[in-house]
Amino acid sequence: MPDGSIALLVYGVGVLIGLVAIDGRPATRVGLALVWPIGPVAFVVTLAVLLAASLIAFPIFGAIVMAAAVAWWVTR
Numbered sequence: 907m908p909d910g911s912i913a914l915l916v917y918g919v920g921v922l923i924g925l926v927a928i929d930g931r932p933a934t935r936v937g938l939a940l941v942w943p944i945g946p947v948a949f950v951v952t953l954a955v956l957l958a959a960s961l962i963a964f965p966i967f968g969a970i971v972m973a974a975a976v977a978w979w980v981t982r
Contacts, residue, residue, distance in 0.1 A: 917943065920939070921940065921942070924940075
């Protein structure tokens, strides 16, 4: 299977599960079934923003992360 078809298969299965498993009116079911991938994407974006903010808010943590990144870059 090409890479895109696997993603479409996963999306389609998620839509079908959403249509069957959600309690609500048909419009609510269809709407939530179509936008279900936004949840994991929002989770990843939220974690990235929190990590970036923690690097500024807690400089020691930022220094540790920077040292780890430099060590990884040097040893690869």
